[in-house]
């Protein structure tokens with residue numbers, strides 16, 4: 001098997017380069033292209049590659065598409081995505097011209113998730129070439145909207161035959177058996193003397209910068225500076241002008257599922273305002289209900305289970321017509337439900353100083369480690385790598401697995417690897433690509449066996 005995969009490596013890389021060429025970020029919907037032209041072109045190219053390799057394909061209205069082989073009622077699904085996040089700056093290579101340096105390839109999507117799609121496709125090819133009789137269908141499903149809402153999978157579920165079981169190669173080895181439930185809330189002020197407070201860039205990241213304006217007469221600048229110096233802020237400045245004091249605060253961005261890795265610029269500013277004696281209703285409300293601990297204790301949601309703790313993140317702060325709003329992104333431990341969240345927070349979301357509205361509570365995904373699905377996939381990983389130290393884990397983020405029945409995220413990132421996903425210089429080691437193919441071949445075999 002290893003020899004075969006080695007021999008196929010040049011063509012795998014060549015096909016991966018064909019997909020990397022498309023800047024398949026979400027674009028404006030146009031005609032029959034719900035996520036824009038580039039994602040549709042990338043899907044067309046991917047399906048073309050699948051056809052060249054002898055698979056039957058279907059384009060599901062440019063939401064997603066699939067390549068399939070085998071026969072039978074059941075469908076083993078491998079669900080990858082072709083859309084990417086914007087490349088951004090600071091690349092040392094052209095992000096859309098895949099570059100090979102030594103044993104590593106660079107380019108946007110080489111790991112997340114175009115490389116995974118190619119690895120899965122070649123695993124299917126090896127199964128096909130081995131000539132084993134397939135009593136189930138194997139379907140590589142490629143979505144075009146994973147990074148911005150997974151509308152592609154919702155569309156698939158509405159219009160196509162359901163996947164029976166499978167995996168999404170868009171996480172980590174040796175498998176992710178649980179994904180916390182996502183929950184979003186919105187806090188708003190009732191009364192405040194803050195003239196304006198604006199910061200953050202997306203709701204699912206820690207608010208990294210925040211600018212706050214307060215009346216000069218209500219604040220002691222020396223005390224404010226002293227209070228700011230005691231926070232975790234990386235940088236701050238305080239300027240007085242025309243009777244107003246402006247605070248510019250810089251913290252550290254981090255993903256909302258790991259807010260303690262960041263420093264919340266809004267949270268630190270609120271803390272400093274209270275510490276310097278700035279008396280204000282919404283400052284009080286923020287510090288008691290949101291705060292900087294990121295654990296939900298302010299709304300009675302300080303919960304955890306064997307698989308992790310709840311995380312709580314304020315991403316964006318905005319002022320409109322004198323009212324301040326703060327987005328809140330919560331990741332709920334996998335064994336708690338929507339009902340738990342609503343019951344525990346009831347009576348803790350509002351007082352005379354402000355209120356928090358629940359916008360959405362999503363259910364978590366959880367399969368016990370010893371469930372057939374998780375153990376079949378985990379065993380495939382162990383059979384190929386021999387690694388029994390790393391175990392299936394639980395994450396705070398969400399993958400396609402939440403949309404596809406009986407599926408979990410499985411690979412393609414190896415433990416301890418740094419692929420710079422969503423970052424500049426995204427990369428993939430060629431030996432890892434080869435190992436992914438080998439593991440996915442074994443995974444398909446294990447899922448085929450009843």
Ligand SMILES: [Zn+2]
Pocket residue numbers: 081112113146170
């Ligand atoms: Zn991904």
